[in-house]
Amino acid sequence: MTHLATGRRRRGQILAAAAAVLTLTAVGGCGTDDGPAAPVAGAGPSVAATGQGDPSAAASAEESPAAPAVDACALVTKTEAEKLAGTPLEDPLEKAAADRDTCTYTGPVTGPTAQVEVYVGDGAKKFLDIDRELGHKLTPISGAGDEAYAEDGTVFVSKAGVWACVRLVRSEDPATYRSALEAVARTAAGRL
Known part of the structure; x- marks a missing residue:
């Protein structure tokens, strides 16, 4: 019985940790670029948000940020x-x-x-x-x-x-x- 209770508690801790990681990833991205990028003001909906366009074009656009208009x-x-x-x-x-x-x-x-x-x-x-x-x-x-x-x-x-x-x-x-x-x-x- 002790092993069963310990196993359930351990599984609960693992599930709670996984849920926390998923929540952080969904909310803030945890500093990675794995998820969809936040829309840029004035840029219109992203390809990921609309489901339209060439995904490779969207990936290349995200890789090279726009340079400032003025040097x-x-x-x-x-x-x-x-x-x-x-x-x-x-x-x-x-x-x-x-x-x-x-x-x-x-x-x-x-x-x-x-x-x-x-x-x-x-x-x-x-x-x-x-x-x-x-x-x-x-x-x-x-x-x-x-x-x-x-x-x-x-x-x-x-x-x-x-x-x-x-x-x-x-x-x-x-x-x-x-x-x-x-x-x-x-x-x-x-x-x-």
């Missing part, structure tokens, strides 16, 4: 970044086509301390949202896109729903670079 390094060129920072900067690192939503120009190792960071898309918007939550003082910028703000060392700009952010790291007072940052925001907005 962050094209929003602020190296020459413009150097003018903003007031010092020579290194070329940005080469990035894969799918990772063009950030661009960083760093100062040479010999100094001075300088870095210009450019973000475009969801990352730029998240940066702004976090700064708002932290209570950073954001000042509106006129003539830059549909919406634009400046804070010490950083500008945010939006045009047609796409956000971009330019951040300058220098050891001097951020007010020194305020007008140059606002000019870069206007330039970047024109390229969005």
